[in-house]
Amino acid sequence: MTENVKKLPQRDQVPAELKWDVASVFADDAAWEAAFAEAEALPEQAAAYAGTLGQSPERLAEYLELRCAMLQKLDKLFLYAQMKRDEDNANHLYQGLADRAQNLGVRVSAALAFEAPELLAIDEATLDCWLMRPELAVYQRFFAELLRQKPHIRTNDEEEMLALAGEVCSAPRSIFGMFNNADLHFPTVRDETGALVEITQGNYTHLMESPSRQVREETFKGLYATYAAWQNSLAAMLAGSVKKDIFAAKVRRYDSALAAALFAEDIPPAVYDNLLAGVRAHLPLFYRYLQLRQQALNLPELHMYDIYTPLAAERPREISYPEACQLVLQALQPLGEEYVSIASRAFSEGWVDVLENQGKTSGAYSSGVYGTKPFILLNWQNNLNSVFTLAHELGHSMHSWFSHTKQPYIYADYEIFVAEVASTVNENLLLRYLLNKEQDPEQRLLLVNHYLDDFRGTVFRQTMFAEFEKMIHAEAEAGRALSCRYFQDAYYQLNLDYFGPGMVVDREIDMEWSRIPHFYRAFYVYKYATGMCAATALAQNILSGDPQKVAAYIGFLSGGSSQSPLELLRGAGVDMESPQTLESAMQVFRQMLDELAALLQK
Numbered sequence: 001m002t003e004n005v006k007k008l009p010q011r012d013q014v015p016a017e018l019k020w021d022v023a024s025v026f027a028d029d030a031a032w033e034a035a036f037a038e039a040e041a042l043p044e045q046a047a048a049y050a051g052t053l054g055q056s057p058e059r060l061a062e063y064l065e066l067r068c069a070m071l072q073k074l075d076k077l078f079l080y081a082q083m084k085r086d087e088d089n090a091n092h093l094y095q096g097l098a099d100r101a102q103n104l105g106v107r108v109s110a111a112l113a114f115e116a117p118e119l120l121a122i123d124e125a126t127l128d129c130w131l132m133r134p135e136l137a138v139y140q141r142f143f144a145e146l147l148r149q150k151p152h153i154r155t156n157d158e159e160e161m162l163a164l165a166g167e168v169c170s171a172p173r174s175i176f177g178m179f180n181n182a183d184l185h186f187p188t189v190r191d192e193t194g195a196l197v198e199i200t201q202g203n204y205t206h207l208m209e210s211p212s213r214q215v216r217e218e219t220f221k222g223l224y225a226t227y228a229a230w231q232n233s234l235a236a237m238l239a240g241s242v243k244k245d246i247f248a249a250k251v252r253r254y255d256s257a258l259a260a261a262l263f264a265e266d267i268p269p270a271v272y273d274n275l276l277a278g279v280r281a282h283l284p285l286f287y288r289y290l291q292l293r294q295q296a297l298n299l300p301e302l303h304m305y306d307i308y309t310p311l312a313a314e315r316p317r318e319i320s321y322p323e324a325c326q327l328v329l330q331a332l333q334p335l336g337e338e339y340v341s342i343a344s345r346a347f348s349e350g351w352v353d354v355l356e357n358q359g360k361t362s363g364a365y366s367s368g369v370y371g372t373k374p375f376i377l378l379n380w381q382n383n384l385n386s387v388f389t390l391a392h393e394l395g396h397s398m399h400s401w402f403s404h405t406k407q408p409y410i411y412a413d414y415e416i417f418v419a420e421v422a423s424t425v426n427e428n429l430l431l432r433y434l435l436n437k438e439q440d441p442e443q444r445l446l447l448v449n450h451y452l453d454d455f456r457g458t459v460f461r462q463t464m465f466a467e468f469e470k471m472i473h474a475e476a477e478a479g480r481a482l483s484c485r486y487f488q489d490a491y492y493q494l495n496l497d498y499f500g501p502g503m504v505v506d507r508e509i510d511m512e513w514s515r516i517p518h519f520y521r522a523f524y525v526y527k528y529a530t531g532m533c534a535a536t537a538l539a540q541n542i543l544s545g546d547p548q549k550v551a552a553y554i555g556f557l558s559g560g561s562s563q564s565p566l567e568l569l570r571g572a573g574v575d576m577e578s579p580q581t582l583e584s585a586m587q588v589f590r591q592m593l594d595e596l597a598a599l600l601q602k
Contacts, residue, residue, distance in 0.1 A: 006197050008358045011088045018321070020375050021350025022087075025080045032080050032097065039077060039104060042070045043111035050114040050156075054122045057130040064139060067112070068409045074108060075369035077101045082367065086377060088359035089182035106167040113160035116153045119146060138408055141562060148266070152252040162251060169248065172241035173520035179237070180515065181361050184230075187222040191215055199223055201362030202379035208308035209383070220305035224508040227515055234514040235484035242476050245522045257473045261523035265415045266564045271576060272466070275529055278582045279463040280497075285590060286460050287500040289452055292596050294502070296445075304495075304506045308453070311596075312445040321354055321380055324387040328394060331433035332426065334542050336550060343398055351397060352376045352390075363517075364389050366396030366423075370412045374400045384450055388427050395426035399557050407560035416524060417565035420531030421538065422557055427454065428539035445599045448592055455589050458532040464498045466526035468513065473522065487513050533585040534574045541573055549573065 026032040049063045081097040088094070122130075124147075131140050146153075154162065186199035192212040199207065199222055207219040227234065245257040254260035262269055294302040296311040319327075325347045332340050346352060356379035368374035374397030380386050399422035404412045431451050438444050471490055476482055488510040495505045495512075518525050538556075541549040556572035569576055 006195060008198075008200065008202075008356055008360075011091075011357045011359070014355050014357050018352075018354040019087075019350070020083065020353035020377070021373065022080060022083045022375075024350065025076055025083070025372050029093075029097075032077065035073065036077055036100065036104070039073050042073065042104075043107045046070060046108065046111040047114075050118070053115070053118045054126075057133050057136060060122075060130065061133075061135040064136075067115075070108065072370055072409060074101075074105055076372065078105065079367060079369050079372060079375075083353075083375065086361035087353070088357070089178065089361060090359040095178075102167060102170065106164060109163035109166055110160050113163045114156045116146060116149075117156050117159060119143070120150055120153060138410065142410055149263075152254065152260075152263070154252070158251075162248075169244045172237050172244060176234075176237045176241075176520055177361075177517065179230075179233075180517065182359060184226065186226050189215060189218045189222060200356065202356040202360075203381065205308060205385060206381045206383060208305065209310060209385075211309065213306070216305040216309060217303070220506070221508055223515075224511045227511045228508075231484045231488075231511060231514065235482070235487055238472075238487065238513070238519060239476070239482035241520045241522070242472055242482060245473060246476055256477055258470060258523055265417045267417055267566070268577065271530065272470075272523075272526055274579060275463060275526055275582065276467050276470070278579060279460060279529070282586050283460075283498065283500065285586060285593065286456065286498070287502060288593055289456065289589075289596075290499065290503055292593065292600065296596075296600050301504050302502065303504045304499075304509050307456075310446055311449040311600075312442045318382040319384060319387050320382060321386075321390075324390055327387060327434075328391045328426075328430060331391065331430040334429060334545075334550070336554070339398065339554070342401060343394060346374070346376065346394055346397060349373065352378060354378050354380045356380065364393050366393045366400065368397065368400055368404075370404050370409050374398070384446065388430060388450065388454070391426040391430045392423040395423035398422065398426075402554065402557040403560035406558035407562055411560040411562040414560050414568075415565045417527050417530070418534075418556075418568060420528050421534045421569070424458065424532050424535035425538050425542070425553070428535055429542065432539070432543060441599055441602050445596070448596050448599065451592050452589070452596060455532065455585075455592075459529045459585065459589075460498060462525045462528040464494050465516065465518070466523070466529065468494055469519065469522055469525065530576060533581045534569055534576060536585040536588055537574045537581060538572060 026035065045066065049059075049066070052059050053063055054060075078098075078101045081094060081101040085091070085094040085098045127143060130136055131143065153159070181201070188196045188198045189207065191197050191207065192210050192215055197203065197207065199219055204219065204223060208216050210216050210219075242257075245260075249255075249257040249260035252260065254263065258272065259269065262272060290302060293306070293311060297306060297309065299306060329340055329344055332343055351373050353376065360379065361377060362379060364376070364378050366374055366376050376390075376393040376397055378386070378389065378393065396419065399414060399419070403414050431447060434447050435444065438447060468491055471494075472482060472487070475486065475490075480486075491513045492505065492507070492510040495509050499505055513519065538553055542553055552572045556568050559568045559571070562568075563571070566576055574581060
């Protein structure tokens with residue numbers, strides 16, 4: 001007799017109330033097609049302004065208004081196609097819509113290639129005068145940023161070629177995403193209840209939290225054996241992405257791919273380098289955490305598959321999605337009535353796509369564009385991690401809501417450097433709320449454990465990822481080959497360094513690089529670590545009860561890209577160029593380690 005295996009539901013089996021309201025973007029595919037047909041005229045409309053932007057302030061204002069309207073239309077087309085594709089990556093119809101939206105975006109970018117060189121050709125004194133006019137005053141920061149980037153902007157023809165290359169350059173990321181979410185299938189394992197469970201991207205962490213070490217080990221080895229079977233193809237995908245980054249940096253005359261990524265957000269290189277050096281200097285704290293984890297689990301040695309399981313003897317209780325929504329809203333009360341009132345709409349107005357289904361994009365994210373609701377993709381697992389993920393993604397969505405509501409379109413999207421701040425503030429507030437109302441030592445242990453694991457994953461792990469990214473880009477920039485063996489050896493050595501002598505660094509971990517989607521968006525991951533440090537300071541400000549500090553934080557959320565990321569954070573009370581910000585976050589980590597040690601002695 002064939003034993004039943006727990007399978008994910010098909011998309012049409014998910015209840016409507018647990019799906020996001022994609023119809024609020026476009027009513028249906030036909031509406032999307034109608035909007036797409038209209039949008040196909042956009043490249044020609046944009047190109048009609050070539051050679052005329054410097055004629056008069058009226059002509060310039062007319063063009064900039066058209067530009068914003070055009071990009072808003074494109075944003076909505078992209079959003080709908082992305083959301084529908086991410087519901088089921090195996091659905092060929094929405095793969096096609098996403099490809100068509102991307103292609104149209106490339107054509108619009110090519111049509112706009114004249115823009116930057118032509119705007120920069122306007123005499124600066126003339127431009128300053130024009131920008132005093134009411135219809136152009138809003139663009140002052142836009143032009144200041146354009147002038148800052150002037151050394152890296154090429155001629156009209158070159159800009160057009162770069163824009164046309166956009167679709168080709170995005171191929172490694174697209175190929176990896178399709179392979180990882182739609183084509184890759186993992187083996188089954190028998191969980192602690194004896195049931196056969198298929199490993200998925202969504203339930204991997206849940207299985208790694210199992211109290212059964214055998215389940216954890218089999219899951220760990222099963223997942224990485226699957227990636228190892230495709231190691232050469234995966235290495236080629238990542239190498240292609242790295243080479244794309246280097247091409248883009250060289251053609252725009254940056255010294256390196258890292259320099260290009262930092263310049264885009266006006267981040268001094270010292271911020272990146274200080275993070276790597278500062279985290280390495282605090283690795284002994286991480287080693288202490290690992291020693292306490294080994295002690296709590298009563299293990300003769302600690303393996304890589306022992307990192308996720310809870311330290312408390314008591315199994316974490318299951319938390320339903322409705323219960324989680326209420327917990328999160330209660331935790332966010334210190335942010336004020338307006339914030340909580342808006343946040344509650346997420347759960348009643350179709351912001352959230354809750355359940356994992358076959359073909360659904362793994363993990364979680366917040367999306368949405370100017371003029372739409374924010375949207376959250378989840379793969380709910382009824383555990384504490386899922387509650388924190390909900391708080392995290394709601395933080396992103398609320399950041400988007402405030403920025404989109406308070407800023408004009410041109411400044412409505414915040415820079416990636418600050419993108420992880422609001423989400424991590426929410427996680428900090430949730431943790432403090434749960435700790436304040438929890439007296440049971442075992443449950444407190446679960447919460448302290450969660451914070452330490454989150455800090456480990458956000459600061460230590462993401463910094464290790466950031467160091468790996470810097471290494472592999474430097475290797476390629478030096479003209480050396482990015483082979484699978486190089487990736488494996490470099491990544492394995494980093495794990496030895498970061499986890500220290502007290503950890504058994506299982507060889508399977510040398511394939512972990514192959515499953516990290518963020519490596520296809522180079523030099524993003526360090527922002528998780530800097531975001532955690534900033535969020536730790538901001539959460540302490542909010543919990544102080546000082547209404548001015550709360551107002552400063554809401555001002556930060558409302559800032560969009562109206563200032564540089566570092567200026568926005570300074571306005572909220574955090575200096576990311578000071579080593580004290582990282583040191584303060586490490587002090588909180590140290591305090592939590594002390595509480596963990598005390599709880600383990602009870």
